[in-house]
Amino acid sequence: MRTFICLLSALCLTAPAALAQSNFKPGYILPPTGDTLRGEVDYRSEQRNRKLCRFRPASSGTVTEYQPNQLQGFGYSGGTSYQSRELPGAPAEKVFLQVLALGNASLYRTVQADDREVYYAGRETTGPLQLLVQRDTTMMVYSKAVGREINTLERSYPFRSKLAMLMADCPKVQASIVNMELKEQRLLKLFSEYNACAGGSAPQYVVAERRTKINFLVLGGIYQSKLTMRYDFSDTELKAARSSIFGGGLIVHPSFFHHKLSAALEALYVKQTYEKTYQGLVTSGLLTGQMVPRYAVVNLTSIRLPLLMRYTILQGGVRPYIQAGAVVSFQTQGDARLETEIPRFGTDRREFSVRTTFFGGLLGAGISIPTGSVGSMQLEARAELYDGTSESVETLSGVRGISLLAGYTFGK
Template identity: 65%
Template sequence: MCLVAPAALAQSNFKPGYILPPSGDTLRGEVDYRSEQRNRKLCRFRPAGAAAVTEYQPEQLLGFGYSGGRSYQSRQLPGATAEKAFLQVLALGKASLYLTVRADDREAYYAGPATTGPLELLVQRDTSIVVYNKAIGREINTLERSYPFRSKLALLMSDCPKVQASIVSMELKEQKLLKLFSEYNACVGGSTPQYVVAERKAKVRFSVLGGVYQSEMKVTENDKKLPLEAAWQPTFGVGIVVNPGFFHHKLSAGLQALYVKQSFKNSYTVPSPASSTGLEQKDVRVDFSMVQLPLLLRYTFLEGPVRPYLQAGFQIGAVFQKKAEVVTTRQLFGSSTREIEMRTMITAPVVAAGISLPTGSVGSVQLEARMGWQDSYSQATQALTSAKGLSLLAGYTFGK
């Protein structure tokens, strides 16, 4: 990870595009495809593949864009300090809508009249307040949501009564904003051409994964919980990643199938319940193979060349080729074997953290650490308990 990340950060990803100089002439060539945080402050352009790269700040261009993709305009941001930024265009018309992502990875929406009027920051705010709860008879902390952006939109679109009812119950979500601006511009624009960014469509991608898996659990013997730990074993599998159109663009869902195999073996000397002074030896052996089926929800923090992510979900495990036994040896009494009946299906919550490294339009590489917890591997709830497993995985997801 340490070796790959700096190289990925240094990469450029030029795609066919254009810039709009103050003269108004469109210059076509290639524009570096970067994260929203970076596009906000800088545009990197070259006329052709072998030409030198020129960097432009928002004060130097009217805007830029990618052929068949996102477009940006240089706009003055509201506030006490005069600051310009390249804002992604979401809708243009008598009322226009823009998006940017700040340095702290938070999205900010701006709206204003036409393409040259002053912009307003659209704000939706959650505030922690203390209220008295009659059901439990005491005060509790709760969140109260306020919607300052609604009054700004109502004023901006005051000449179209048709959309005012929608603004009253509006949430600050991109798809709802796009629908509102489209309806308003059609209401007041008549036959005037307007622009609305294409609605996101669902995407399905396939992935392959491989790595190592190690787990541990406890076996109960003579009312004592004895620890068991398996060695690292290979794991591999496949998965699908789904980005529904109605999801936030940083969210995705994934379903995977992973094969794991584990072997536990340990010996203990414990007091014998049959004798106050005697000891007995416990030789514990547990072997199983399992197909894990995790269903995960992923949140990706950034959209740059290195993209950290967190994911969490639920996992079902189908256990097969299973065997668990405890061999008890007592002096003068010999040995006896007790088999532990193992479950065929287990469930577990799962959390993971990793990074994704895009490889252009071909796909992306993932490096991830994942932890899961199981209640019990045995039919008897107190036999094989406190189980948890750690996976270190590398994967490749095909497609952008």
């Protein structure tokens, strides 16, 4: 675990330097007056984009920074676009909001400093904005089933009444608002239906609906682990030397997931040999109470199948992430033995059977760096813990391992 913390610390030190780097992509800015200016816009996290736009007319041009009160908006060619809008409340604040839908009613999104997503809606593209709020409140209520008060989650929907008033001229969508949840895909569908119903002179636009994406992943790195052998009522820790670990997998971005969540299924090959020579205490027989030389060795060759959920903390040029999940390990080869040197009698050799399948959990943290439309590189530190390795759980305990992996994901 100490090594895992060191690896994780190294990633944390690497991430800020990577985040500071520029990541310009083809895009445009909309000055307060005049035509659209095309060039390159720095592709950064949502939190940074809401406060500042960095633009250059060409790859060799000078970078100019624009605040929300200096532009109508900006965007990336064929991608996300932003408008400069004044937020409701006092004091007045102007920020760049991501455009989700435009029309008789418009929808915007932003990500605040605490990584919380916030949605705003307003009339056309110039009307005052309203914050869309959905609240969860913990309340004490009496439960007849358990005969006492219990904590329960109470959800309120203030945003529904705001949307109902905003879209009052289209009765067709009112029924949808009654059961609406503050979820992006449902909001997009509602605004698209309303703008088609209401018409008007405002240009109609809705951001493309997210579709399920599947990307292929290759991984490789170093792995080290340890386990515990119990014999004669004493525990001995066996440590394996560093070895290679490699494999591949699939990363799935379901359309119904939050856009920062994804799932991964991997297949990894690893071979470990645990061995140790030590002095062991004899607890039975003629040599009871004596210390004798012992040699323990365990060989494990396995195919491991992690099923993981990943949360990407930031979006932009560098994307830190954390992930966790379950692992099934299939042993393609496994054996364990303990040799004890008994004075005047030679060597006593004991063999232990190794389970062909065992289960565990995994926790990882890393950074992903996009490399354009081709894919993205990643660097990750992982910690793993497995259940009993031998048929008799009292003989061999679970494996505890750490790894440092580099990988590449193909596709955007």
